[in-house]
Structures are given as C-alpha cells and as structure tokens.
Amino acid sequence: MSQPDSKVYTLLALSQSIRNLIQEKIGNRLFGLKAEIAQIKQAASGHWYLELVQERDGNRLASIQAVIWALDYEQILAKHGPEVRQLLKAGQELVMQVQVDYHPVYGLKLLIKDLDLSFMLGELEKRKRQTLERLKAEGLLDKQKELSPKVVFQNIAVLSSAEAAAYQDFVQHLKENEFGYCLQTDLYPVPVQGSGAASQINARLKQIPYIDYDLIVLIRGGGSKLDLDAFNDEELCRTVAEIPIPVHTGIGHESDWTVIDLTAQKAHKTPTALADYLLDKMAAFEGDLQQLAELLQHKCKDLIKLEDQILLSFWEKLQLLPLSQIRRQRGEIHLSGGALVRLSAQGLRENERILERFQSQLKEQAPALIRRQREKLQDLNLQLSRDGEQQLLRIQKDLLNLSERLDLLRPKRTLERGYSITRKGTQSLKTVEGLAEGDLLQTQLHDGQLESKIVKILKNE
Amino acid sequence: MSEAQELNYESAFEELQRIMSALQNEEISVDSLSEKVKRASELLKFCHDKLRDTEKEVGTVIKDLGL
Numbered sequence: 001m002s003q004p005d006s007k008v009y010t011l012l013a014l015s016q017s018i019r020n021l022i023q024e025k026i027g028n029r030l031f032g033l034k035a036e037i038a039q040i041k042q043a044a045s046g047h048w049y050l051e052l053v054q055e056r057d058g059n060r061l062a063s064i065q066a067v068i069w070a071l072d073y074e075q076i077l078a079k080h081g082p083e084v085r086q087l088l089k090a091g092q093e094l095v096m097q098v099q100v101d102y103h104p105v106y107g108l109k110l111l112i113k114d115l116d117l118s119f120m121l122g123e124l125e126k127r128k129r130q131t132l133e134r135l136k137a138e139g140l141l142d143k144q145k146e147l148s149p150k151v152v153f154q155n156i157a158v159l160s161s162a163e164a165a166a167y168q169d170f171v172q173h174l175k176e177n178e179f180g181y182c183l184q185t186d187l188y189p190v191p192v193q194g195s196g197a198a199s200q201i202n203a204r205l206k207q208i209p210y211i212d213y214d215l216i217v218l219i220r221g222g223g224s225k226l227d228l229d230a231f232n233d234e235e236l237c238r239t240v241a242e243i244p245i246p247v248h249t250g251i252g253h254e255s256d257w258t259v260i261d262l263t264a265q266k267a268h269k270t271p272t273a274l275a276d277y278l279l280d281k282m283a284a285f286e287g288d289l290q291q292l293a294e295l296l297q298h299k300c301k302d303l304i305k306l307e308d309q310i311l312l313s314f315w316e317k318l319q320l321l322p323l324s325q326i327r328r329q330r331g332e333i334h335l336s337g338g339a340l341v342r343l344s345a346q347g348l349r350e351n352e353r354i355l356e357r358f359q360s361q362l363k364e365q366a367p368a369l370i371r372r373q374r375e376k377l378q379d380l381n382l383q384l385s386r387d388g389e390q391q392l393l394r395i396q397k398d399l400l401n402l403s404e405r406l407d408l409l410r411p412k413r414t415l416e417r418g419y420s421i422t423r424k425g426t427q428s429l430k431t432v433e434g435l436a437e438g439d440l441l442q443t444q445l446h447d448g449q450l451e452s453k454i455v456k457i458l459k460n461e
Numbered sequence: 462m463s464e465a466q467e468l469n470y471e472s473a474f475e476e477l478q479r480i481m482s483a484l485q486n487e488e489i490s491v492d493s494l495s496e497k498v499k500r501a502s503e504l505l506k507f508c509h510d511k512l513r514d515t516e517k518e519v520g521t522v523i524k525d526l527g528l
Contacts, residue, residue: 293526300519304512307474311508314481318505321484322498329491 015104022102030097030113037092038063046070048088052110066098066110080117083226086194087120095119121225124232131234131259140241144265147246152285153215153278155184157208159201162189166221166252166271173275181282186213192220198233205236210245215278218260219271222252231258240264250274415446432457470511477504 009017035052042048048068054061068076076084087094095116102108135141160167167187174183190204191197201218208216220228230236231251240247240263247264250271261267268274415421421444422429429435435457443450480501483489489497 289526293523297519297523300516304516304519307508307512311505311512314477314501315505317481317484318498318501321481321487322494325484325487325489325494326491328487 012104015102019102019104022100026100028099030099032095032116033098033110034093034095034119035064037088037090037094040088040090042088046073048073048112050088050112052094064108064110066112068112072111072113076115080115081224083224084115084117086226086229087115093123117226124225124229128232128259131232131237132262134234135237135241135259135263140238141262143241144243144247144263147244147265150214150246152282153183153246155213155215156186156278157188157213157216158185158219159188159190159204159216160219161192162187164192164219164221166250167219170217170219170250170271170275173272174278177279179279179283179286181279183278183282193223193227193230197230198236201230202233202236202239205239205243210243213245216243216245216247217274218247218249218251218264219274220251221271228253228258231260234259236260237263248274248277412446415444420445432459468507470508470515473504473507473511477501477508480504 033052035054037050038053039051040048047070050066050068051063052066053063096112097114097116098110098112100108101111132141158167158170160170171185174185188204188208190201192201205216210216218231220231228251231249237259240260246266248266248268249258249261249264250268250273251258251261252270253261257267266277268277411421423442423444424435424439429441435454437454437457439454441452441454443452480489480497484497484501
C-alpha cells in the first residue's frame with residue numbers, strides 16, 4: 001500500500017493522465033478479442049453502440065462498452081460483405097480487432113475496427129456439425145429419404161420470399177417449360193434470411209396442409225455461409241424431418257450443404273435446378289407412359305399376328321381337306337364300280353347259260369311242235385274254206401241289193417225325175433233365208449243349166 | 462343376320478376349331494361337307510374381319526392416348 005499523495009488533481013488532469021498512460025502503454029495497438037454481444041443498437045449517425053460481455057454459468061465475468069464508428073462499419077462491410085449485418089445481434093459471439101480508447105468525457109471503451117469471420121465460420125461449422133450429429137443419431141436425417149418416392153410432383157407448396165428473384169425464376173422456369181406441363185404452385189411467404197428466418201420458416205412449415213400437396217420446396221437464391229445459417233437451425237430441421245410428404249430444397253449454394261439440405265428428401269444446387277428436376281421427372285414419367293403404350297401396341301400386334309397365322313393355316317387346310325376327302329370318297333366309289341362290273345358279268349354269264357339251256361331244249365322239241373302247229377293250221381284252213389263259200393254267196397247277194405239302192409240315189413236319176421238343183425255361186429240353196437231380190441241364181445237340170453234373177457221371194461208361212 | 466351379331470371372336474374361333482379338327486379327322490360326312498366348309502369359311506372371314514377391326518381399333522386407341 002503506497003502513501004496517499006498530498007497533492008489534489010482536477011478530474012480533467014487525472015483523466016488526461018489516464019489517457020496519456022493508456023496512450024503511452026497501449027497506443028493504437030490492435031487486440032484480438034473474443035466476446036459476446038449483450039446489447040447492440042445502431043444510432044441514426046450510423047455508429048454502432050455495443051455492450052460486450054463475458055459470462056460463465058450465468059455470471060458476468062467482464063463487460064465493457066464498445067463502438068463501431070460508421071466509417072469503420074463501412075470498411076468492414078466492404079471487406080466481408082453484407083452478411084456481417086447478421087452478426088450484429090445480441091447473443092452473438094464475435095471475434096474482432098479492437099483498440100482501447102479512453103476519453104475524459106465518455107470514459108473507457110473499445111473501438112471495433114474489424115471482425116474475424118474465419119473464427120465465426122469455424123464456430124458456425126462446429127455448431128452445424130454438432131447439429132448434424134445429433135439429428136443423425138436420432139435417425140432424423142433418413143426420415144425424409146424413407147418416404148415413398150413420388151412418380152411425379154404436381155401440387156407444390158413453395159416456401160420462399162415472394163419478392164426474391166430466386167422464387168420468380170423458379171415459378172417462371174416451371175411455367176415456361178417446353179413440354180407444356182402444368183404444375184400447381186402455392187407460395188407460403190417466409191423471410192429466407194436474417195435472425196428470425198429459421199423460426200418463421202419453422203412455423204410456416206407446420207401450417208401447410210400436407211394432404212393438399214405432393215411436395216414442399218424451400219427456395220432461396222445464392223448466399224454465403226453466414227447468409228444460409230438459418231437453414232442450419234436445429235429446430236427447423238427437426239420439423240422438416242417429421243413432415244409426412246417430401247421436402248426438397250433449392251438453395252443457391254456456393255459451397256457445401258446446409259443441415260436442412262441433408263434433412264430434406266433431396267437437395268438441389270439451385271432453384272432452377274429444382275425446377276428442372278420436377279420437369280424432368282414429368283418428362284421421364286411421360287416417357288415411361290409412351291414406352292408402355294408402345295409395348296401395349298406391340299403386344300397387341302403380336303397377338304393379332306399369332307391369330308392371323310392360325311387363321312391362315314385353317315384357311316389352307318380348309319382348301320385342301322374337303323377336296324382330299326372327296327377324292328378319297330371318289331376312289332371308294334370307283335372301287336365299288338369295279339365290283340359292280342364284276343358282279344354284273346357273273347350275272348350275265350348265268351343268264352347266258354339259262355338261255356343256252358332253253359335253246360337246246362327248244363332244238364330238241366321244235367320239230368314236234370312245228371308238226372303240231374302245222375296240223376292245227378291245216379284244220380283251220382279246211383274249216384275256213386268250207387265256211388268261206390257260203391259267206392261269199394251271202395256277201396254277193398248283199399252287194400247286189402246295195403247296188404240297186406245306190407242307183408236310185410244317183411243325182412242324175414233324180415234330175416231326170418224332174419228335180420233340179422239351184423245354186424247361188426257355189427252354194428246349193430235349201431232355204432230362202434239369206435237371199436235378196438235381184439240375186440243371180442244358177443239352176444242345174446239333167447240336160448243343162450239356167451241362169452235366173454230373183455224377182456220376188458215368197459217365204460212359206 | 463342375328464347369328465353374326467351374337468357371334469364373338471372366341472365362340473367363332475372355337476366353332477371353327479371344332480370344324481377344322483372334324484375335317485382333319487374326316488369325321489364329317491360328304492352329305493354335310495359342303496355345308497360345314499361353307500360355315501368354316503364364314504367363321505374364318507368373321508374371325509379375320511374381327512382381327513382387322515381390332516387391330517385398327519387398338520391403333521386408334523393408342524393414338525388417342527396422345528403420347
């Protein structure tokens with residue numbers, strides 16, 4: 001313990017002494033520092049004001065005010081990119097380059113000059129690896145992969161930011177596909193970066209009516225590891241693992257996968273690649289259908305061909321079989337004919353023998369027969385000549401009578417007896433009917449003819 | 462021809478097969494030979510036409526798939 005100095009200083013003098021001491025001992029030297037942000041806010045001036053702490057088991061071991069001047073912040077942004085913005089949040093552990101600054105009015109504070117992102121990324125990687133190991137141990141990385149694979153995806157729930165170019169690209173790509181396929185997409189808008197992104201995506205995922213969709217896709221454009229850290233969120237990945245329909249990711253990657261990519265059923269390099277995948281799947285399915293149709297056609301053709309061949313063979317047989325049967329039948333008939341001829345000849349010979357027998361019998365008996373017949377004829381002749389004479393006399397008498405009667409009837413005799421024949425033309429007249437006064441008549445007498453004209457006709461009463 | 466309307470490929474083919482096997486084995490008498498041959502020709506034509514129609518129809522159906 002030193003003796004108290006009897007001299008009294010002003011506050012400014014003391015403060016300046018401290019400042020000088022710090023300047024002298026530390027100067028503008030840069031320190032590498034690891035600390036957690038307890039509080040942070042950005043002033044309208046663009047300066048960041050932070051409270052850095054170190055804690056252990058909930059006890060604060062150290063704390064200090066820090067600032068990032070607007071000018072320094074711009075340099076940091078230029079060097080590391082806009083993702084740095086995400087790191088400036090309460091609870092974030094940072095590794096940074098700091099200067100110690102003491103101001104008589106504003107007191108002691110650290111000036112943050114730069115951030116060490118490699119450490120940050122290392123931390124991020126470590127956390128990611130731990131998350132992956134836990135999910136893997138619980139079998140959650142396989143759950144999506146075990147879902148039955150869909151042949152095509154037609155109804156798709158899209159988680160993305162409506163304004164994001166990646167989402168627009170994705171929808172456009174699907175819409176303008178060359179095959180003309182129509183995929184139904186419903187957007188479930190979510191922030192895809194920033195500190196709240198993981199929890200909002202998680203909440204949104206749980207709201208989707210899974211039954212209405214074939215697929216859920218998570219779309220985000222390119223980003224750095226820090227940008228995509230939301231997709232390493234353990235709770236979000238646990239939700240994805242338990243979703244009963246396939247979840248695919250289309251997150252633009254610069255390097256390796258995020259945890260959600262590994263949890264999902266399938267991860268695609270970019271949103272466009274995801275769209276291509278969906279279209280290819282449809283095209284492949286259509287190709288399969290086409291092949292099946294062709295197979296069907298071939299099978300039908302084969303079947304018809306087979307039937308055709310059978311019908312053709314029937315046709316050929318139908319032309320041959322009946323004719324051959326008829327030929328064979330004809331052969332049989334021919335045989336029968338031969339038999340008939342043979343039998344007939346036999347019959348004829350039999351008849352001949354009978355006739356010959358008759359002939360010899362006839363020869364033997366003929367003279368006697370002839371004699372008998374001749375005697376019979378002589379008897380008849382005798383009888384005939386006896387009866388003949390009497391009959392002849394009778395006939396002569398009859399003829400004489402007839403001759404006499406015929407003579408009486410001769411026209412000349414009639415004419416001689418005073419009768420005459422009157423004719424008109426060639427017609428001999430028997431009646432006055434049909435005659436008219438003035439008609440010319442010829443009259444035949446026994447010694448000449450008269451020609452006369454009818455003066456008057458007197459018909460008998 | 463109501464008989465033809467009731468006829469289908471299957472039944473026509475079976476009948477045809479019966480006639481052909483009877484022909485092959487000469488089980489058909491000459492008396493009914495021409496009648497049977499005539500019937501077989503009809504059945505053959507029917508089956509053949511049916512095949513052609515079916516072939517055409519299959520082609521149309523597959524074309525109508527638009528694949």
